[in-house]
Amino acid sequence: MSITTKKVLGNFAFYFGNTVIAIIFVSPLVWMISASLKPEAGIFRGMNELTTFLPTDASLQNYIAVFTRIDMMKYILNSLFYVFVIVALDLVVNSVAGYALAKFDFKGKNFLLTVVISLMVLPIEAIMLPLYKQVADYGWVNEWASLIIPFIAKCFSIYMFRQFFMDTPDELLEAASLDGCGPMKTFLRIVVPISGTVYATVFILDFVAHWNDFMWPLLVVTGEEKRTVQLAIQTFFASPPIHYGPIMAALTISAIPMLILFLALQKYYVEGIASTGIKG
Known part of the structure; x- marks a missing residue:
């Protein structure tokens, strides 16, 4: 042959x-x-x-039934609001943390990196009850803060940013420093503009994770005002009559934002996964 x-x-x-x-x-x-x-x-x-x-x-009768039985558009907007706030804060906070771990030398850096990597294997289910108690003590139950604040800092996002920034040439940063740029100015003007792939990757992973999240919103959202789209879909199973046509329509509607996002950013997602060396 x-x-x-x-x-x-x-x-x-x-x-x-x-x-x-x-x-x-x-x-x-x-x-x-x-x-x-x-x-x-x-x-x-x-x-x-x-x-x-x-x-x-x-x-389109099933889709009409979805918007007739519940205020689906309101729940979609609720999910979009809190998910985009989480993602935006995630990109800011965790990228700075990842950059510090990648390019700065400070006391306890290796220990902190070990802690970050160790906490990556800790599932949310393991800390959900103590986290809920903390949120309840702060009076955040049924507030946007309970959906947003606990999920701003993420070990996985920090690690992804750190892995990507490790490959940023030190010569580029040194040149920016010689031109009078401080650490934050260098990060914002030099590093961020060339790091679109990792930002897009974290954006997609974060969006999908929180858009599909059901258990945590079920615990902390007690009223309809802040109900998310996943909780809204659950009402089709809990409120008779149970018809699977509207359920499939509601699931299709909830999948549309993720499909649009992935199709729009799939090129950057693949490049970001490859450049950070993370396989899933």
Whole structure:
């Protein structure tokens, strides 16, 4: 077998395998969108056939039902507000922390980095109850502060920024220092403009994590005024009658911002993951 033939077969196997994996991952999303356009009686019909992915008798009645039964737009705006505030503060606070760990030498730096890496493996479920008690003691229950403040500083974001900034040439920073730039001015004018990939990566990861968050908002949001989109979707399961058409429509609506965000920033996301050396 010639080298050219091996190369062609290798490329075919690579793209075929990736195509199969993509179909496996995308098919639930396609089915959800299709189900959201079907009448209730047709959602689970023919589940063992490929036609289940086709929106037969398509209509927008399920989407109309979503906005009729609950104030869906209000809950979407609530989620967008608190998620974007968290993400914005995350990018500011954690990028500065990551830059300090990457480029500054100070006492206790290695210990602090060890703590950051160690805390990355601590799941939120392990600290959720003591965190809730702390929030309740501050009187933040059912306040925006309870949704935002506990999640501004993130060890994973700090580590990602640190890994990216480690590759920033020291010569570039030294040149800025010789031109009279202080540490913060150098960071804002030199480092930030060339770090778009890592900022986009952290932005996407943070947005998806908090947009999909359900458990923490369920604990701290006690009224409808600050209800998030994920809590709103849960009302379709808790309030009879339970119809799966509106549920699929609500899930589709909640997935749209994430799809738009990822499609718009996927190039930077891939580059950011590659440049920080983090694999997931």
